[in-house]
Amino acid sequence: METKFSRWMRQVRDTRDEEIDCSAxxxxxxxxxxxxxxxxxxxxxxxxxxHHLTQCAVCREEYGVLRELAQxxxxxxxxxxxxxxxxxxxxxxxxx
Ligand SMILES: [Zn+2]
Numbered sequence: 001m002e003t004k005f006s007r008w009m010r011q012v013r014d015t016r017d018e019e020i021d022c023s024a025x026x027x028x029x030x031x032x033x034x035x036x037x038x039x040x041x042x043x044x045x046x047x048x049x050x051h052h053l054t055q056c057a058v059c060r061e062e063y064g065v066l067r068e069l070a071q072x073x074x075x076x077x078x079x080x081x082x083x084x085x086x087x088x089x090x091x092x093x094x095x096x
Contacts, residue, residue, distance in 0.1 A: 025052040025059045033066045037074060
């Protein structure tokens with residue numbers, strides 16, 4: 001039988017397991033921005049990043065910058081070097 005205490009302990013442990021640190025967040029943040037701008041469901045797909053962003057001002061700032069850049073790219077205002085390389089390396093529309 002599960003006591004209140006053991007349930008509480010499990011919740012604490014689960015919560016900790018689900019948290020990511022700044023470097024893990026920054027690793028995933030460009031993917032997160034990508035998802036958000038293309039599919040609008042970044043928070044559902046990457047809840048850990050979303051959660052971290054609500055708690056961490058440093059990552060939130062980084063996210064804001066990346067998001068702004070990504071939006072410029074989407075508007076065709078500023079293709080980055082990375083984007084150009086990506087297009088060169090990818091076979092044309094092989095996924096669809
Ligand atoms: Zn952070």
